[in-house]
Structure formats: C-alpha cells, structure tokens
Amino acid sequence: MRALVKAWVDPFVVVLVVVLVFGLLVPLGPGVRHVLGDASTVAVVLLFLLYGARLPTRDVVEGLRHWRLQSAIFAATFVLFPVLGLLARPLAEPWLGEGLALGLLYVCLLPSTVQSSVAMVSIARGNVAGAICGATVSNLLGMLITPVLVLWLMADVGAAGATSAGLGRFGNVLATLLLPFVVGQVAQRWVGHWVRAHRPVTLAVDRGTILLVVLSAVSGATARRTWDGLTAWTVIALIGACAAVLAVVLAVTWWGGRAAGLSVEDRIALLHCGSTKSLATGLPMAGVLLPAAVLGTVVVPVVVFHQLELMVCSLLARRQALRG
Secondary structure, eight states: OHHHHHHHSOHHHHHHHHHHHHHHHSOOOHHHHHHHHHHHHHHHHHHHHHHHHHSOHHHHHHHTTSHHHHHHHHHIIIIIHHHHHHHHHHHHHHHHOHHHHHHHHHHHTSOOOSHHHHHHHHHTTOOHHHHHHHHHHHHHHHHHHHHHHHHHHTHHHHHTTSOOOSHHHHHHHIIIIIHHHHHHHHHHHHHHHHHHHTHHHHHHHHHHHHHHHHHHHHHHHHHTTTTTTOOHHHHHHHHHHHHHHHHHHHHHHHHHHHHTTOOHHHHHHHHHHHSOOOHHHHHHHHHHHSOHHHHHHHHHHHHHHHHHHHHHHHHHHHHHTTOO
C-alpha cells in the first residue's frame, strides 16, 4: 500500500495542497499579500530566465524533424484540449460554479508537462527522445499560444467582469515570460552548462515559484471571500469533470495515434505528452495572465488535474511497460 501511494502521489503536490489549505484558512493582511504578489512576479521572471538558459536550442530543432509525432502532440495539446474545455465549461458550470469552470477551461489551454510526461514514457518503454522533443516544443510554443488562447477563448468572461485579459496582459506575458526566456537563450553559451549542472537550483526556483503563486492567489481569494459556498460536493464534481476530460484525451491520443499509423513507442509518447498539462508552467502563467479576482479559483483545477494525471498516467505507464 505504501509503495502504491508513493508511486501515485507526488510529494510536491502534497506540499502544494498544504500551502493551498494554509491560504484558505489563515487570513493574510494586505501588506503581506502585496509582498507575495511582487515576489511571485520576480520568481516567474527568474524561472523563465533559467528555462531559457537550460534548454539547448538544438533540442528544439531536433524535435521538429519528427513531424508526425510532433504534429499529433501539438494537435492534442492546443486543439483537442481547448475544444474539450469549451464543451466542458458550460456543462460543468452548474456543478462547479463560474470560477472553477473557468479554471477547468484554463487547464485545457496549457502546454504539456516535461519532466513527468518524459518520465512516464521512459517507464512505459516508449519513444523517450520524441517525448523530450514534443514536450519541450509544446512548452516553448505554449509561451505564445496559451496567452493567445486565453485572450481569445476567455474574452467573454472579461466582458462579464471576471477577467480583463487583453493586449496589456499579453504585453505582460511577453515581458515576464518570453523576454526572460530569450535572454536566457542568448546567455546560454556562457551559463547554460552551469545551469544544467546545477539542476537543484532550477528545481528550487521552479517549485518555489509555484508555491508563491498559489499562496498569493489563494490568500487573495480568501480575503475576497471567494470560497464562500464551496462544498465537498463541489470538489467531488471538479474531480469528476477533470477525470472526464482526461479520459477523453487519453482515448483519442491512444487510438488516434494508431489510426495515424504511429508505432507503439510513438503512441506512448503521444499519449503521455498529449494528455498532460504543466503545473510548472500553468500556475506562473496564471499569475501573469489572469486578474486577482479569478486567480484563486483558477489554480484549484490546475492542481487537481495535475495530481489526477500523475496517478492515471503512472498506472498506464506501468501497464504499458509489461507489454511483450
């Protein structure tokens, strides 16, 4: 039983949930919340600067050569998922409320994970190189595509006063996410080796940024009494909605890969890269893209979906590894 829990539950997600609960239960003063917001912005800039310094440009070029697999991962991440999010949002809103349903749509607009999806493909004996390239390219493109999708598909919420994503926020994304990444790429020839050799530094910034974003978002939502009326049934409904979206994507990527003539190894890469959403990228992006009025509720579906994808994909990877 202990081994099963260890395999399914990401310890960092446990810490993340503890921080989330702290933000729910412990009121923070406006001064503390302001400092948290500024610290989150600085951490996001540093995070994407390190991403740029760590990622070799040749990996992106190499990833684009396997066009059938990369096209399939792109379609699953930025076409299939957004369509499902648009369909799921009105269906889920009566059960989840406007904020959590909006968060479910936001989850569907995010790029793929990198570390966890590649790890799952490795466990499942799939195309690891293709997974690395696919997940990497997904995250690179996601820095531009996700903000555009948010501006486009969530614009109606802005008209209702729940979010004000617009050109100003897209400018924030360019300045906070893309520009630091480009600077990191330029500086890679001097600092890239050091950053890759000191992975714990990037990991600490990665996870520290997520914790800051979550605490800032949830504490702000608590101060605005956003959570009034949230029940256990709402949480159960959210888990069910995330599970339904994940199940559809898993089925489409697996059987769609077969219909496209991909090898089993490539189908495994497509399934794990095309069905997962990045917590590490999604939460920092939410802090830049979305206003404080909805940020607190939006982060909850991101956390729930991430833990669910880890559990389900871990089980699938272990079963795929047993094939003859």
